[in-house]
Amino acid sequence: MSAQAAEEPYPPRTPHASAAGAPPGRVARSLAGALPRAFAARGATDSAVDAGTRPTPTAKPRTPRQAKGPRILNVPTGPLLVGLLAVLVATMMVAISIGSVTIPVVDVWQIVWHHLTGAGAAADPALDQIVWNFRTPRVVLAALVGAGLAVAGVVLQAVVANPLADPYVLGVSSGASLGAVMVITMAGGALGGLGVSAAAFAGAMVAVALVFVLGLTRGRLAPTRLVLSGVAVGYLFLAGTSYLQLQATPTELRSVMFWMLGSVAGAKWNQLGLVSTVVLTSTVFLALFGRQLNALLAGDESATALGVDVHRLRGALLVLSSLLTGTVIAVAGGIGFVGLMIPHLVRLAVGADHRRLLPLAAVVGAIYLVVVDLLSRTVNRPNELPLGILTALFGAPFFLWLLRRNKTLDAS
Amino acid sequence: MKLTVDGLHVTLDHQPILRDVSLDAAQGDIVGLIGPNGSGKSTLLRAVYRSLRPAQGVVRVAGDDVWKLPARTAARRTAAVLQDSNSNAVGLCVQEIVALGRTPHHGLLGRDGAEDHRAVAEAMDACGARPLAERDFASLSGGERQRVLLARALAQKPKLLVLDELTNHLDIRARFELLDLIRGTGTTTLAVLHDLDLAARLCDHLVVLDEGVVAAAGKVLDVLTPDVLREVFGVRAVAERHADGVIRITYGADPLALHDTTTDPAASAASAEPSDHTPPAPVPPAHPTPLTPTAHEAQAPVPG
Numbered sequence A: 001m002s003a004q005a006a007e008e009p010y011p012p013r014t015p016h017a018s019a020a021g022a023p024p025g026r027v028a029r030s031l032a033g034a035l036p037r038a039f040a041a042r043g044a045t046d047s048a049v050d051a052g053t054r055p056t057p058t059a060k061p062r063t064p065r066q067a068k069g070p071r072i073l074n075v076p077t078g079p080l081l082v083g084l085l086a087v088l089v090a091t092m093m094v095a096i097s098i099g100s101v102t103i104p105v106v107d108v109w110q111i112v113w114h115h116l117t118g119a120g121a122a123a124d125p126a127l128d129q130i131v132w133n134f135r136t137p138r139v140v141l142a143a144l145v146g147a148g149l150a151v152a153g154v155v156l157q158a159v160v161a162n163p164l165a166d167p168y169v170l171g172v173s174s175g176a177s178l179g180a181v182m183v184i185t186m187a188g189g190a191l192g193g194l195g196v197s198a199a200a201f202a203g204a205m206v207a208v209a210l211v212f213v214l215g216l217t218r219g220r221l222a223p224t225r226l227v228l229s230g231v232a233v234g235y236l237f238l239a240g241t242s243y244l245q246l247q248a249t250p251t252e253l254r255s256v257m258f259w260m261l262g263s264v265a266g267a268k269w270n271q272l273g274l275v276s277t278v279v280l281t282s283t284v285f286l287a288l289f290g291r292q293l294n295a296l297l298a299g300d301e302s303a304t305a306l307g308v309d310v311h312r313l314r315g316a317l318l319v320l321s322s323l324l325t326g327t328v329i330a331v332a333g334g335i336g337f338v339g340l341m342i343p344h345l346v347r348l349a350v351g352a353d354h355r356r357l358l359p360l361a362a363v364v365g366a367i368y369l370v371v372v373d374l375l376s377r378t379v380n381r382p383n384e385l386p387l388g389i390l391t392a393l394f395g396a397p398f399f400l401w402l403l404r405r406n407k408t409l410d411a412s
Numbered sequence B: 001m002k003l004t005v006d007g008l009h010v011t012l013d014h015q016p017i018l019r020d021v022s023l024d025a026a027q028g029d030i031v032g033l034i035g036p037n038g039s040g041k042s043t044l045l046r047a048v049y050r051s052l053r054p055a056q057g058v059v060r061v062a063g064d065d066v067w068k069l070p071a072r073t074a075a076r077r078t079a080a081v082l083q084d085s086n087s088n089a090v091g092l093c094v095q096e097i098v099a100l101g102r103t104p105h106h107g108l109l110g111r112d113g114a115e116d117h118r119a120v121a122e123a124m125d126a127c128g129a130r131p132l133a134e135r136d137f138a139s140l141s142g143g144e145r146q147r148v149l150l151a152r153a154l155a156q157k158p159k160l161l162v163l164d165e166l167t168n169h170l171d172i173r174a175r176f177e178l179l180d181l182i183r184g185t186g187t188t189t190l191a192v193l194h195d196l197d198l199a200a201r202l203c204d205h206l207v208v209l210d211e212g213v214v215a216a217a218g219k220v221l222d223v224l225t226p227d228v229l230r231e232v233f234g235v236r237a238v239a240e241r242h243a244d245g246v247i248r249i250t251y252g253a254d255p256l257a258l259h260d261t262t263t264d265p266a267a268s269a270a271s272a273e274p275s276d277h278t279p280p281a282p283v284p285p286a287h288p289t290p291l292t293p294t295a296h297e298a299q300a301p302v303p304g
Helices: A002-007 A024-031 A037-042 A077-097 A105-117 A125-159 A172-185 A196-215 A223-247 A250-261 A269-288 A290-297 A300-305 A310-332 A338-350 A354-378 A387-405 B041-048 B071-077 B094-105 B114-126 B142-155 B172-185 B196-202 B226-231 B265-272 B295-299
Strands: B003-012 B015-025 B030-034 B056-061 B078-081 B160-164 B188-192 B205-210 B213-219 B237-241 B247-251
Touching: A077 A105, A077 A125, A077 A354, A105 A125, A125 A269, A125 A290, A125 A310, A125 A338, A125 A354, A172 A196, A172 A223, A172 A250, A172 A310, A196 A223, A196 A310, A250 A387, A269 A310, A269 A354, A290 A300, A290 A310, A290 A354, A290 B094, A300 A310, A300 B078, A338 A354, A338 A387, A354 A387, B003 B041, B015 B041, B015 B056, B015 B188, B015 B205, B015 B213, B030 B041, B030 B196, B041 B056, B041 B160, B041 B188, B071 B078, B071 B094, B078 B142, B094 B114, B094 B142, B114 B142, B114 B172, B142 B172, B160 B172, B172 B188, B172 B196, B196 B247, B213 B226, B226 B237
Parallel strands: B030 B188, B030 B205, B078 B160, B160 B188
Antiparallel strands: B003 B015, B003 B056, B205 B213, B237 B247
């Protein structure tokens, strides 16, 4: 402590009349680097005042509130990730076991394990059918969709430097909605043969391409311009969607509404291959850019001075996250709020280092959507609620509570 | 290492911003870049830290044209502390901000190693940022933030430091602390400064930019002549080395009265207002002291 202080390159400030040695708050703060946070915050204040300690140049004493770090969870990434993955698997097992017929979690585990490894005995065919063919694909899709939306949200918030950004900020959802609504309301007509998913993906890509073109200035993608272009294109496509909805029959309208609010009810094993490939590879790939994403937080010019090719990076990340979002929305519809809330929630808990944030957000997003999907099919049995309603209903109050207890946001 | 800017022309939106700018900084030199708003100072820095490609001319750091080096290689030589308009560092703590300085030392698959941890720790120690390590960057005061950003630049282990208005909006104590820090690094530095007094204290050499061209360059007193101060900065003032060896700027009673030749600001500061709150009096040529061997430099003509 005193050795470190003696190395300080500054002359000490003239001692305060009030301070016998160093002000205790100052000492406690300088200890915070060396001791676990919990210690520094509680115990150090009274014990560590050292007559020989010179004041560090840390300027004025601060209130204890600010001496506390920004993190809620200060656990290393590896163990945290393993723990959360275990929670995810457990949640998925519980979600599979609950339904119109409740199946014990142990049986669920045996059936799933049997299918994955071939080990153990085959179960009762009826149970096997329910678990493996109906519920498991649905729960797996929910997890993939939640992970994909959370990852896309994290990346877009950093890339367009806007905390309000979510995966749909570039018009993906409005484009996908228009595509889906066209197929639902004009089935067998102009788009004959094209499935809802394919049309939604095509619509999403058209919208994003339009936003990219409008967002280009002198060959570069400027964040503010991109966001505003996304809003404008969103309204444009919404006009088409609304017009088609007015022409629709009540039955069509119901399925349009259900699609737009999102659902994983129609999950089939044969679609999971593509979705899981896209979600897992893009998550791994985006996580590789963690260091560069961190540099982007310093601002475009500073990131450039850190050796990051900001414009190429932004382009690559936007294309990648748009493909990810487009894929997810094509199979699950427009599930809102997850891609906005989960990134903020995880950032508040573990900080903004993207090498840590991206994988953790993916797992938390997966857990969240598995739980929400479980609720969507249990709270109003036998009817199902769209996921978009529940993500917001449960997510918003929790998010607000979290915002209120995080004081560091007020400082900026 | 050595910085050489040679015949630099930069245009933005077809407007020439810099015309034929050349400057040199030897190893360990602190070169101050001064000039009025809009004279092209930040643009020159952008060409140096490889953000704005010059239309013509070269920028050499340690012998190589930075625009022919890969971005990451160039960033291992040049670190910059800038006034960034869209920084959004919510949720990063001080240690993580400083660790950003290691970005150019890694590719996509690079993981932090012992060398990175050592560089970050040394940089934080050098800037007195160690006690702040766990604090949220957004909760810091202005002076603390600049110290942390300087630590980030040092963690880059650069051969050249580029600083844009590092001391803006800081209280006077924080300004002087930053000056000490910069001098203490021993790194070749190119610094844009608005405060001429700070520039005179910090820098070995000054380069004055005016409307995109170099209006004067050289030793502090050779550059800050009454003519340059009047023509480029639009104020009546003199720069003189005082008895304590420090060069200070004295502004005239009416610094904006450029064409009033009857009163010399130096004379008015030295003799017309010799009240008790006058700053340390500029050394009159009548009784030079050993501390002021270059007092006559104040009247030296502008080179170039």
